[in-house]
Amino acid sequence: MLKGWKDIPIGGIIDEPGKSREYKTGTWRVLRPILHEDKCVHCMFCWLYCPDMAIVIDSSGQKPKMVGFNYDYCKGCGLCADVCPTKAIEMRPETEFIEE
Amino acid sequence: MYNIDLKKAKAMTGAEAVANAMRQIEPHVVAAYPITPQTPIVEYFAKFVADGVVRTEMIPVESEHSAMSAVVGAAAAGARAMTATSANGLALMHEVVYIAASSRLPIVMPVVNRALSGPINIHCDHSDAMAERDSGWVQFFAESNQEAYDLTILALKLAENENVRLPVMVNLDGFILSHGVEPVELLPDEVVKEFVGEPNVMYPLLDTEKPVTYGPLDLYDYYFEHKRQQVEAMENVKKVFPKVAEEFQKISGRKYDFVEPYKLEDAEYVMVALGSTNSTIKYVVDWMREEGFKVGALKIWMFRPFPKFQVQQYLNGRKGVIVLDRSASFGAEAPLYEAVKSALYNVTIRPQMGSYVYGLGGRDILPEHIRSAFEDAISGNLIVDEQRYLGLRE
Numbered sequence: 001m002l003k004g005w006k007d008i009p010i011g012g013i014i015d016e017p018g019k020s021r022e023y024k025t026g027t028w029r030v031l032r033p034i035l036h037e038d039k040c041v042h043c044m045f046c047w048l049y050c051p052d053m054a055i056v057i058d059s060s061g062q063k064p065k066m067v068g069f070n071y072d073y074c075k076g077c078g079l080c081a082d083v084c085p086t087k088a089i090e091m092r093p094e095t096e097f098i099e100e
Numbered sequence: 101m102y103n104i105d106l107k108k109a110k111a112m113t114g115a116e117a118v119a120n121a122m123r124q125i126e127p128h129v130v131a132a133y134p135i136t137p138q139t140p141i142v143e144y145f146a147k148f149v150a151d152g153v154v155r156t157e158m159i160p161v162e163s164e165h166s167a168m169s170a171v172v173g174a175a176a177a178g179a180r181a182m183t184a185t186s187a188n189g190l191a192l193m194h195e196v197v198y199i200a201a202s203s204r205l206p207i208v209m210p211v212v213n214r215a216l217s218g219p220i221n222i223h224c225d226h227s228d229a230m231a232e233r234d235s236g237w238v239q240f241f242a243e244s245n246q247e248a249y250d251l252t253i254l255a256l257k258l259a260e261n262e263n264v265r266l267p268v269m270v271n272l273d274g275f276i277l278s279h280g281v282e283p284v285e286l287l288p289d290e291v292v293k294e295f296v297g298e299p300n301v302m303y304p305l306l307d308t309e310k311p312v313t314y315g316p317l318d319l320y321d322y323y324f325e326h327k328r329q330q331v332e333a334m335e336n337v338k339k340v341f342p343k344v345a346e347e348f349q350k351i352s353g354r355k356y357d358f359v360e361p362y363k364l365e366d367a368e369y370v371m372v373a374l375g376s377t378n379s380t381i382k383y384v385v386d387w388m389r390e391e392g393f394k395v396g397a398l399k400i401w402m403f404r405p406f407p408k409f410q411v412q413q414y415l416n417g418r419k420g421v422i423v424l425d426r427s428a429s430f431g432a433e434a435p436l437y438e439a440v441k442s443a444l445y446n447v448t449i450r451p452q453m454g455s456y457v458y459g460l461g462g463r464d465i466l467p468e469h470i471r472s473a474f475e476d477a478i479s480g481n482l483i484v485d486e487q488r489y490l491g492l493r494e
């Protein structure tokens with residue numbers, strides 16, 4: 001929920017560290033990355049290149065696994081799709097995902 | 101009106117008076133770039149620093165853009181920071197002037213009013229201050245050197261109030277005040293120090309226990325809310341300023357307000373103006389009153405936020421209101437006239453109104469000019485939509 005003018009610090013000041021977590025930038029996205037799991041070889045290229053740390057990985061096993069995307073922060077830049085060596089990421093228009 | 105105790109007063113220029121206010125405030129940081137006619141303020145203050153009279157960190161920057169940037173940085177860090185400028189220097193600061201206000205930093209800046217180029221000119225008019233009237237700074241205009249001194253001290257307390265947190269510009273007319281010598285009564289150093297007190301610091305960058313971020317990207321989702329806060333802060337100035345003025349009166353005996361009425365009780369024709377011209381207007385009011393004319397004056401001490409309520413109170417029901425502007429707004433009404441006219445839109449008895457632009461680029465304003473404008477009003481010859489000029493060759 002966005003806050004009203006009486007409930008935020010003055011001057012655009014951010015009064016606590018680490019607050020960007022609360023600032024969901026995913027609303028900017030025009031194209032949405034979709035993972036085709038069958039093609040993914042878990043090379044971690046997308047994770048390395050994503051400028052918004054929006055690639056979700058599972059690092060519990062011996063080798064990390066690509067799991068999907070954090071759409072709260074993914075801005076839809078398409079870098080991950082571009083660097084993916086197996087074309088496992090497809091960029092699709094957000095309009096296809098609008099819920100009625 | 102105030103009385104100066106001539107036994108306690110010293111003869112000094114407006115620049116020296118302002119520099120002494122700065123000496124007594126002793127800000128942590130002063131970053132400034134010299135520009136005529138502000139130069140003597142910086143010179144006097146630099147001497148105070150060099151002589152060890154103040155412990156201020158003086159930053160001699162390479163431009164006004166840097167001067168304002170440095171005080172913005174210092175103020176954000178939690179320091180008391182000041183600068184001073186004029187005309188093109190203020191214009192060069194412009195971008196950062198807005199940033200100071202929107203970052204809500206309580207910077208105090210004397211502005212020695214000078215005509216903006218071009219053609220280049222170093223003399224007094226208000227075009228420099230008017231270019232910043234929507235920047236979000238509080239704007240005072242001083243009539244005398246004493247006022248320039250007093251308002252600089254008062255401004256600091258207003259700026260730092262937690263419900264205000266806005267920068268304040270103290271305007272004084274270039275050369276007329278900055279270089280003109282008048283008696284000025286300086287308050288004792290310790291009295292000023294006690295009045296301004298310890299800096300009221302909010303969100304200091306240097307507090308590493310509580311890290312904060314200044315100047316982040318602020319898009320369509322929050323920028324509007326931050327602007328609304330600035331509107332509110334200006335409204336708060338109207339509540340806080342009378343209290344600060346009252347405290348100042350206690351230490352100085354001098355009473356400041358949003359506006360100053362002069363011989364208004366029974367005045368039918370009232371002249372409204374900013375700055376040092378008010379002294380000439382008062383002289384003309386006295387002169388014409390001796391001849392039986394019911395004339396008076398309303399000095400605007402605070403131009404931003406504009407004291408609409410007080411203007412309405414004092415001008416409602418007058419026969420004629422003459423507004424003098426020392427700047428033009430090309431393609432629209434002159435700034436002070438526009439503000440006064442807009443304030444009088446909903447008074448019960450609207451006066452006749454006339455707009456007079458005068459004194460651009462330091463052109464002299466003579467008592468005869470002021471008298472002629474009063475005479476226009478008295479003879480019923482004011483036209484609300486006509487801009488006239490005093491002292492201009494046709």
Ligand code: SF4
Nearest residue numbers: 040041043044046084
């Ligand atoms: S770059 Fe492609 S193959 Fe590599 S982990 Fe990401 S999606 Fe899988």
Ligand code: SF4
Nearest residue numbers: 050074075077078080
């Ligand atoms: S589209 Fe851009 S932001 Fe989104 S996951 Fe891929 S690289 Fe990250």
